Amino acid sequence: MIEQLSWKVGGQQGEGIESTGEIFAIALNRLGYYLYGYRHFSSRIKGGHTNNKIRVSTTEVRAISDDLDILVAFDQETIDVNFYELRKGGIVIADAKFNPTIPDSTDVTLYSIPFTDLATELGTSLMKNMVAVGASSAILGLSIDVFREVVDEIFGKKGQQIVEKNIEAIARGAEEMREMLGVNVNKMQLSSADGKKRMFLIGNDAIAMGALAGGSRFMAAYPITPASEIMEYLIKKLPKFGGAVIQTEDEIAACTMAIGANYAGVRTLTASAGPGLSLMMEAIGLSGITEVPLVIVDTQRGGPSTGLPTKQEQSDLMAMIYGTHGEIPKVVIAPSTVEEAFYDMVEAFNVAEEYQVPVILITDLQLSLGKQTVEPLQFDKVQIRRGKFDYNMELPVSENKEYFKRYEVTEDGVSPRVVPGMKGGIHHVTGVEHDETGKPSESPINRNQQMDKRMRKLNNLRFPNPVLVNAKHEDADVLLVGFNSTRGAIEEAMVRLEQDGIKVNHAHVRLIHPFPTAELLPELKKAKRVIVVENNATGQLTSIIKMNCGHAEKISSLLKYDGNPFLPKEIYNTCKEGVVLNGNI
Template sequence: MVKQLSWKVGGQQGEGIESTGEIFSIALNRLGYYLYGYRHFSSRIKGGHTNNKIRVSTTQVRSISDDLDILVAFDQETIDVNFHELRDGGIVIADAKFNPTIPENTAVTLYSVPFTEIATELGTSLMKNMVAVGASSAVLDLDIEVFQEMVQEIFGRKGQQVVDKNMEAIRQGSEFIKQQLGDNVQTMKLEKADGKKRLFMIGNDAIALGAVTAGSRFMPAYPITPASEIMEYLIKKLPALGGTVIQTEDEIAACTMAIGANYAGVRALTASAGPGLSLMMEAIGLAGITETPVVIIDTQRGGPSTGLPTKQEQSDLMAMIYGTHGEIPKIVMAPSTVQEAFYDTVEAFNLAEEYQCPVILLTDLQLSLGKQTVEPLEYDKVEIRRGKLELNPQLPEIENKGYFKRYEVTEDGVSPRVVPGVPNGIHHVTGVEHDETGKPSEAPLNRRAQMDKRLRKTQNINFKTPVHKDAKHEEADLLIVGFNSTRGAIEEAMVLLENEGLKVNHAHVRLIHPFPTDEILPLVQSAKKVAVVENNATGQLANIMKMNVGHAEKISNVLKYDGNPFLPHELYSKCKELF
C-alpha cells in the first residue's frame, strides 16, 4: 500500500476531462484523503490538449507532484505529452479506440481499455469518462460504491435510469481491468484515509465565499480567465441574500461601479486578471483620492497583453503596487492557500474600510483554479470591522450651511466617513485635489496636508500575519522567500534540502504592500543566502525586498516563467545550485 500517489487524466477539451477528474477526486476527498489538483488547459472553449493532475495523500499536500503514477488517456497525444512524468512502475490506462502505444523498453504498464466501446453499448459514448473512472478504481483497488453518491448528485436530476447507466459504466470499466487482465493487473492500493470530512475547493470559490461572509452583496465584473469563477459563484449565491452581480461592459465600468457602491455604504468587490486590472488603474486612483474603500481581486496569469491566459505566472506584482498614476495609499495582499484566500478576503474588506483605500487581493492561476483539500472553515473567527464609517450618526448641525469635513486632516490619516443622505453629512466628492470638505483646492499647503494625510494612513497596517514563517533556525544556510501558490513546492523542497544537512528557513509574504520589513529583515540578516522564488522573468518580489530590506548581495532569483508551476524537486535543484 502507498501513502500517496498522483493520477492524471488527459484528452481533448470538451471530452469530459474535467468531470472525470471531479468525480474521481471528490469521491476520494469524501473518503478523507487530502488532495491537490491542477488543470492544464488551452485558451479555447473546445479542442486542444487538456489534463487534470490530482495528487492523493493521507497527509496534507499543497503542490503538484513531480512524477506521475497513473495516466488515464483519451487520445495518443495525452500519452505523448505526459509520458515523461510517469515513474518506473507507473500505469497508463488508455482508450482502446485509438490503439494506444507507449515507448518501448520502459518500466511502465499499458492497459488498453475500450472506454468508448463500453460506453456506446450502454447508450452513449459520452459515458466513456465513467468507464475510465471505473478502470482507475480497479487499479487503486477501490470499491466502486465510493462513486455512487457523486454520480447520484451529478445525474440525479436527469432521472434514476441515467444514474444507473453511469454506475454501470463505472462497474464495467472496473470489471474489464479485473476480468480481462486477471492476476496480472497491477494495483496501487492507498493506505486507508482518516475518513474526516473536509472541504475540497478552488481558490476562486474560497474568495467568493469569503466575500459573502464579509457581508459583500454586490459584484460588478467582466468575465476573464482565471477570475470568472468568483463571479459565477456569486451569481448563484448573492440573490438569495439580497445582493446581485452585474456583468458590466468592461473592467472600467466594473471598478467604478464597485467604487460607487462602496461610497454608498455597500461592501462591493470586483475581480479580474492582468489585462482587466490595467483598465482599472485610473479608477483605482479615483478610489485613492476620494478615500473610498474598494476590494479588487487580481488573479494573475501569463502576460503581457493576452499572453498566456490559461497558464501560471506571477508578474503583476509591480503593477499592483505602482500601476496607478500619482501616489495613493493602497494595500496589496497575497494569500498562499485556499484556506488563507477565504480569511484574507474577509480581512480585505475590513482593511479597505478601516483605512478607506483600495485593497488588492493578489492570487495566481495555480491558486485561483487549483483545487485542494481545506480543513473546515472556522466562521466564529470572522469579524467585521467598518472603521470610521458612521451608518446612523447623529451629526451636529453645521454653522452657516457649511459642509461636513469628510476629508478632515487627522493624526492617523483616516477621516470620518458617512454615506450619502445622512443629515448634516453633505460634502463634495471629486477626483481633483480638495480641501477637508471636498471642495476643489489647488492651494499648496492644502495639497501637502491632504497628500500627507492619505499616505499616513497605511504606515501601520493592522494585519495579523503579514508573513507566514517557518523559521526553525536562528542562523540559516538558506532563507527561501515566496508568495501565493509557490508555498507548497517550497515546503517540500525545504524537507529535501534539510535532509542533506542544510539549515533552511522559509518566509511566505502575505502582505505585499506596505512591505512587512520588520518581519522579513531579521530573517534575511540571519541567513547566509536568500532565494526568492517567483513565477516571473524579472524577479519582482526580490526587487521589492531589495528596496525595503537591502542585503542585495545575499538575494538570488529562482525564477520560472514558462507557464507552468514550480515542482518540488525542480525547486530543490535550483536552490542546491546556490551552494
C-alpha cells in the same frame, strides 16, 4: 499499500476530461484523503489538449507532485505530452479506440481498455469517462460504491436511469481493468484515509465565500480567465442574501461601479486578471483620492497582453503597487492557500473600510483554479470592522450650512466617513485635489496637508501574519522566500534539503504592500543565501525585497515563466546545487 499517488487524466477539451477528474477527486475527498489538483487547459472553448493532475494522499499536500503514477489517456496526444512524468512502475490506462502506444520501456505498463466501445454498448459513447473512472478505481482497489453518491449528485437531475447507466459504466470499467490486472490487482492500493469530512475548493470559490462572509452584497465584474468563477459563484449565491451581481461592459465600468456602490455604503468587490487590472488603474486612483473603500481581486496569469490566459504566472506585483498615476495609499494582500484566500478576503473588506483605501487581493492561476482539500472553515473567526463609519451615527448639523469635513485632516490619516443621505453629511466628492469638505483646491499648503494625511493612513496598518515564517535555524544555509501558490512546492523542497543536511528556512510573504520589512528582515540576516522563488521573468518580488530590506548581495532569484507552476524537485535541485557550489555544506 501506498500513502500517496498522482493520477492524471487527459484528452481533448470538450471530451469530459474535467468531469472525469471531478468525480474521481470528489469521491476520494469524501473518503477522507487529502487532494491537490491542477488543470492544464487551452485558451479556447473546445479542442486542444487538456489534462487534470490530481495528487491523493493520507496527509496534507499543497503542491503538484513531481512525477505521475497513473495516466488515463483519451487520445495519443495525452500519452505523447505527459508520458515523461510517469515514474518507474507507472501505469497508462488508454482508450483502445485509438490503438495507443508508449515509448519502448519496461518501466511503464500500458493497459488498453475499450472506453468508447464499452460506453457505446451501454447507450452512448459520452459515458467513456465513467468507464475510465471505473478502471482507475480497480487500480486503487476501490469499490465502485465510493462513486455512487457523487454520480447521483451530478446526474440526478437527468433521472435515475441516467444515474444507473453511469454507475454501470464505472462497474464495466472496473471489471475490465481487474481482468487485465490479474494477480497485480492491488499493486497501487491506497492506505486507508481518516474518513474526516473536509471541503474541496478552488481558490476562486473560497474568495467568493469570503466575500459573502465578509458582508459583501454587490459585485460588478467583467468575465476573464482565471477570475470568472468568483463572479459565477456569487451570481448564484448573492441574491439569496439580498445582494446582486452585474456583468458590466468592461473592467473600467466594473471598477467605477464598485467605487459608487462602496460610496453608498455597500461592501462591494470586483475581480479580474492582469489585462482587466490595467484598465482599472485610473479608477483605482479615483478610489485613492476620494478615499472610498475598494476591494479588487487580481488573479494573475501569463502576460503581457492576452499572453497565456490559461497558464500560471506571477508578474503583476509591480503593476499592483506602482501602476496608478500619482501616489495613493493602497494595500496588496497575497494569500498562499485556498483556506487563507477565504479569511484574507474578509480581511480585505475590513482593511478597505478601516483605512478608506483600495485593497487588492492578489492570487495566481494555480491558487485561483487549483483545487485543494480544506479543513472546515471557522465562521466564528469572521469579524466585520467598518472603521470610522456607522449608519446609525448622528452628525452635528451646522447652523451656518457648512459642509461636512469628509476629508478632515486627522492624526491617523483616516477621516470620518458618511454615505449619501445622512443628515449633516453633505460634502463635495471630486477626483481633483480638494480641501477638508471636498471643495476643489490647488493651494500648496492644502495639497501638502491632504497628501500627508492620505499617505500616513497605513503607518499603523494591522494585518495578521504578513510573513509566514518557518525558521528552525539561526544560521541557515538558505532562506527560501515566495508568495501565493509557491508555498507548497517550497515546503516540500525544504524537507528534502534538510534530509540532505542543508539548513533551510522559509519565509512566505502575505502582505506585498506596504511591505513587511520588520518581519522579513530578521530572517534575511539569519541566512547565508536567500533564494526568492517566483513565476515571472524579471524577479519582481526579489526587487521589492532588495528595495525594502537591502542585503542585495545575498539575494538571488529562482524564476519560472513558461506557464507552468513550480515542482518541488525544481526548487530542491536548484537550491542543492547552489549551496554545494558555494561551499556551505
